[in-house]
Amino acid sequence: MAEQTELLNILRLMLTEGVGPITFYKHMQTYKSLEKVLQAVAVKKPLCPQSKAEDEIAKAQKLGVKLIAYTDSRYPESLRQLNDAPPVLYALGNTDLLNYPLSMAVVGARNASINGRKIASRIAYDLTENDVLVVSGMARGIDSAAHKGAMYAKNKLGPTIAVLGTGLDVIYPAENKDLYQMIAAQGLIISELPFGTAAQVSTFPRRNRIISALAAGTLVVEASLHSGSLITAKCALEQGKDIFAVPGSPLENRSQGPNHLIKEGAVLTENAEDILNILSISQNRQIKSTQLSLKPLDKVENSVNISDIKIADPLPEKEEKLSLIELITFEGVDIDELLRSSGLAQAEFFSQLLDLEFSGKIERQAGNRVARLK
Structure with a gap:
């Protein structure tokens, strides 16, 4: 019960706008307890409602996600050494x-x-x-x-x-x-x-x-x-x-x-x-x-x-599919592997490959390979 209350309080703080790991640990160093930190933060800004933190825990249980606080014995020691270590880890799996x-x-x-x-x-x-x-x-x-x-x-x-x-x-x-x-x-x-x-x-x-x-x-x-x-x-x-x-x-x-x-x-x-x-x-x-x-x-x-x-929705200008030329290296790649990685239909693939060759951007190599040129 005490662990559940502690997790709930940590979540309330981390779900409060403007509170990140560094702020969290500074407050803990100053006030020594989560209850006192909650009181101090509530004076300066609207605190995350307890119901919202409870919803987070309920969703974790529904999805089979474990919520691991920095005080939990399962929390990785190497991560705990960071001055901005996540106060809570969401974990799915082993x-x-x-x-x-x-x-x-x-x-x-x-x-x-x-x-x-x-x-x-x-x-x-x-x-x-x-x-x-x-x-x-x-x-x-x-x-x-x-x-x-x-x-x-x-x-x-x-x-x-x-x-x-x-x-x-x-x-x-x-x-x-x-x-x-x-x-x-x-x-x-x-x-x-x-x-x-x-x-x-x-x-x-x-x-x-x-x-x-x-x-x-x-x-x-x-x-x-x-x-x-x-x-x-x-x-x-x-x-x-x-x-x-x-x-x-x-x-x-x-x-x-x-x-x-x-x-x-x-x-x-x-x-x-x-x-x-x-x-x-x-x-x-x-x-x-x-x-x-x-x-x-x-x-x-x-x-x-x-x-x-x-x-997730794609990030703006970050999710364009790679063009064929971007998949080809200067060292050369196998054409069959290139076809599989491109995701193109065979006819379209060889049409694009031919265009790249005629435009002087790639060259054929021995062993059914192509390489990118300068």
């Missing part, structure tokens, strides 16, 4: 993963190339096979590839954590509805944001500190110099974590971020072994595999009821 022995964040471009996705997926798969939990943000591109690679490890039983930049009842991007359901069934989805919080440009940088805090290090696979992935890397650096980056062609805009990080001292990473060597798993750490009750990927389709989960 909460044991919050305190997994060793984790690695894998992030990168939304408009990722085919090769970038393959690298992210392969590294995530190999890390998971070596008992390193993969944490990412469930965005399209590199994030999605990392989650999928992790879940296909360990005979399709691999866990993964997705940290959302929306409320836990809002799926973003819409195309990741199936991925959301698989992660909820096999891994863990978390958010610090209240139910109903839509996708906003401002919320995604905030969640990056959570991604990096949950992991021992952060791997960046493809990112521009202004990418949110570099914000995650910056957060990791400030938290004293290792930074890893996959190098790429200097001609690729998506390679500028990782190449810059490598120049600044990040670990040049070509495969999972480069990460495992730095983490010294094989030599200096004994990682105990967490015993997880999970379902293989081919048996999770109907295991999570998402009838009450919303599909």
Whole structure:
């Protein structure tokens, strides 16, 4: 009962306009108790009604979401160290993963190339096979590839954590509805944001500190110099974590971020072994595999009821589908893979490919491949 009252009071504060994590902890430091903080805040501004906080708890129970306060023993210690740690985490799935022995964040471009996705997926798969939990943000591109690679490890039983930049009842991007359901069934989805919080440009940088805090290090696979992935890397650096980056062609805009990080001292990473060597798993750490009750990927389709989960509206000018040229790298990609990734009908695909070739933007390579030109 006392825990429920504490959770209710924390929610009332966090649902009050103008109260964020830093303000919350400053008030707690000053007034020492939640009751006194509520009284102090109520003097200055309208406090969130108790009924609204109760509705939040009721919705969590309906959706099977666990509300984990910063005082809860399940709350991850690595996250608790932040001065702006979320006072409450919304969690859907296996909460044991919050305190997994060793984790690695894998992030990168939304408009990722085919090769970038393959690298992210392969590294995530190999890390998971070596008992390193993969944490990412469930965005399209590199994030999605990392989650999928992790879940296909360990005979399709691999866990993964997705940290959302929306409320836990809002799926973003819409195309990741199936991925959301698989992660909820096999891994863990978390958010610090209240139910109903839509996708906003401002919320995604905030969640990056959570991604990096949950992991021992952060791997960046493809990112521009202004990418949110570099914000995650910056957060990791400030938290004293290792930074890893996959190098790429200097001609690729998506390679500028990782190449810059490598120049600044990040670990040049070509495969999972480069990460495992730095983490010294094989030599200096004994990682105990967490015993997880999970379902293989081919048996999770109907295991999570998402009838009450919303599909988020696209962010303005952020959700355009990648053009064919954006999927092609300077190193070259397999044409069959390109066709599958493009989502185009075969006739339209080869028509566009021919146009790109005639306009001098791509060239054919041996082995049924095409590469982008300058």
